[in-house]
Amino acid sequence: MPQARLDDLQLHRSIDAPALQSQLYQALSERIFQGRLVPGDRLPASRRLARDLNIGRNTVLAVYDQLAAEGFIEQQPRRGVFVHPQLPLLKRPETPRVTPAVSPPKPPAVTPPWLKGPDGPMTPPDWNERNAPFTPGLPDLNAFPLRTWNRLLHHQESRRSLMGYDGHQGFPPLRRAIADYLRSARGVRCEPEQVIVTQGAQQALSLIAALFLDRGDRVLMEDPGYRGSRYALHTAGVMLEPIPLKDEVLDLERLPDTTEAKLLYCTPTHQYPMGGILTASQRLRLLNWAVERDVWIIEDDYDSEFHFYQKPFAALQGLIDPAPVLYLGSFSKTLFPGLRLGYLVVPPHLVGAFTQLKRIQTGETSPLLQAVTAEFIEEGHFHRHLRRMRQLYQHKWEHLQWLCEQYLEGLYTPIAQSAGMHLVLERDVDDRAVAARMAEVGYRPLALSEYGLGESPRRGLVVGFASADESELQTGIQRLAQLG
Ligand SMILES: Cc1ncc(COP(=O)(O)O)c(C=O)c1O
Incomplete structure (x- = not known):
């Protein structure tokens, strides 16, 4: 296996450890994207790279872990660290084709086909009530x-x-x-x-x-x-x-x-x-x-x-x-x-x-x-706010999953990914009817079928959890369970 050459790699020394980490990540991922490191290339051992760059070994290890988690590299025990052999080689675009001329906005179609949902026309949302708990995408405004x-x-x-x-x-x-x-x-x-x-x-x-x-x-x-x-x-x-x-x-x-x-x-x-x-x-x-x-x-x-x-x-x-x-x-x-x-x-x-x-x-x-x-x-307030919200939403996300296990087992299947501000609860039901029933009691999840383009959309509920507090989450999920 060829050993990758990283002689030209230099980091700006004046900055702190997280910044060094992100510089190293950037430098290595860029070399992969630019094709300077190709699938199968061996990367230097963490100890050596840390010594060459005069940085902590933990910084290198953290970067290698992230690149491995993202699928860029593979860490093979006792063999070394390699650019992932299955990573596709990237094609380079010439100059992008479309150079649009400014044209005035076009008039909307009378009845655009997408507006016709699979079960008849989509009802326009009631905009005044969009800030109710379970509204997808709504942040926690009280924590702002x-x-x-x-x-x-x-x-x-x-x-x-x-x-x-x-x-x-x-x-x-x-x-x-x-x-x-x-x-x-x-x-x-x-x-x-x-x-x-x-x-x-x-x-x-x-x-x-x-x-x-x-x-x-x-x-x-x-x-x-x-x-x-x-x-x-x-x-x-x-x-x-x-x-x-x-x-x-x-x-x-x-x-x-x-x-x-x-x-x-x-x-x-x-x-x-x-x-x-x-x-x-x-x-x-x-x-x-x-x-x-x-x-x-x-x-x-x-x-x-x-x-x-x-x-x-x-x-x-x-x-x-x-x-x-x-x-x-x-x-x-x-x-x-x-x-x-x-x-x-x-x-x-x-x-x-x-x-x-x-x-x-x-x-x-x-x-x-x-x-x-x-x-x-x-x-720096933005950065601090994001850090706090990430923790808060993670907590709510974990709590909501726990509530789903307690109350919705056998009814809905949560599609849980460790990110975001909403959770999808999948189930083959008349989801628009369920969403409407939830709206009657002050909760605004959206029917999953409303997100579908094709003939037979997936069904269930899209539940925003970021804006709800713990007791609202609990009451909302219990209400949903009561609907059966
Ligand atoms: C997929 C997606 N894109 C973008 C947005 C943000 O839209 P806007 O910036 O217009 O509020 C949302 C908000 O719900 C969204 O869910």
């Missing part, structure tokens, strides 16, 4: 550090410069803070110039639809999948083609070999709503597939902050450069949804078109709220 937020709000609100117009792409300090965060926490390759601040992920999806899609176009979608993306992407006459899941992640075997599709929407780091996580090698296969077929991937990274036991896998977007990926995220889960702030990261040559379209569609996003959010991140 409101005093700190208000202090920053007060600090920013008298700045005259924030009372006028601001650039459509987004407040520069916020774009800088988002780019720094995404680079270090998610491995996204981006400069602040590539970030477009949006009014939630929803606007990011609408912008993509308006820029990329024309009548008759095809879009591939995970099935089941996020309804908000379906609403946004359906735009007049677009065909949505469902791609089923396998083991609760996008089934790569079912991706069409030849396709006219321009876009593929997916949630690789926590499939919504089923919760599966694409492994490193699946990520590479997906990218290869997209590169070979000129398909753009919409990577919706909506809740990667809440992985309880492991750092989430690096985002697809950062795995190759240039990547045919439109990356989007949101502050709806990490801060609060009423803020209506999200972001898009796009390749530099598309920034102008996106910004121009955003200008036409909605104009700026509130400069004041962007400035408060930027200061919240810069002062």
Whole structure:
């Protein structure tokens, strides 16, 4: 086996141990993606690498453990550490194909086909009641550090410069803070110039639809999948083609070999709503597939902050450069949804078109709220808040699973993944009727069948647990059990 050469590997010494760890992780994973380390290459023993780099051996071991958990490398007892032999080699895209021209938003189809659910038309949600316990995706608003937020709000609100117009792409300090965060926490390759601040992920999806899609176009979608993306992407006459899941992640075997599709929407780091996580090698296969077929991937990274036991896998977007990926995220889960702030990261040559379209569609996003959010991140509150929420949600997640074991055994099957803010309880029932009964007693889980695109959707309930306290969780699950 060839021994990998890492002579050029250097770390910046001025920073602390976690930062060294993330630098080393970045450096090794990049070499794998760039093909400088190929499947089967042997990596230096941890002790030697630690000595060569003059860092602690535990730092190297932690990085090797993470790369092994993600499927990049294999640690073979008594033989050594190798780049995983089954890791696919990555194909490099030329320059991405689509360079959309700005075109005005298209009128919606009269009755878009996706609106017809398998059991008749979908009923519009009752928006006023969306903050009830079990609402999927709603964070714990009581745990939000409101005093700190208000202090920053007060600090920013008298700045005259924030009372006028601001650039459509987004407040520069916020774009800088988002780019720094995404680079270090998610491995996204981006400069602040590539970030477009949006009014939630929803606007990011609408912008993509308006820029990329024309009548008759095809879009591939995970099935089941996020309804908000379906609403946004359906735009007049677009065909949505469902791609089923396998083991609760996008089934790569079912991706069409030849396709006219321009876009593929997916949630690789926590499939919504089923919760599966694409492994490193699946990520590479997906990218290869997209590169070979000129398909753009919409990577919706909506809740990667809440992985309880492991750092989430690096985002697809950062795995190759240039990547045919439109990356989007949101502050709806990490801060609060009423803020209506999200972001898009796009390749530099598309920034102008996106910004121009955003200008036409909605104009700026509130400069004041962007400035408060930027200061919240810069002062370290964001980081602290995420750490606290991860612990809190992990606790609630464990508690909810325990309640399911106590009360729902034999009725529902929990699809438990150690991440996120919701749990899917699967069961072949009239799930819309059950959701409606739960709504009558003040709980708002969603019917799993509403997430389905195909003819025979999976059934059950999608139960948001982040916003409920322990007693609400208990009462809600008991109510559900009583429905039988
Ligand atoms: C899969 C997915 N993407 C994105 C979002 C965030 O949407 P927004 O930023 O528009 O609130 C959500 C929220 O529920 C979601 O579930």
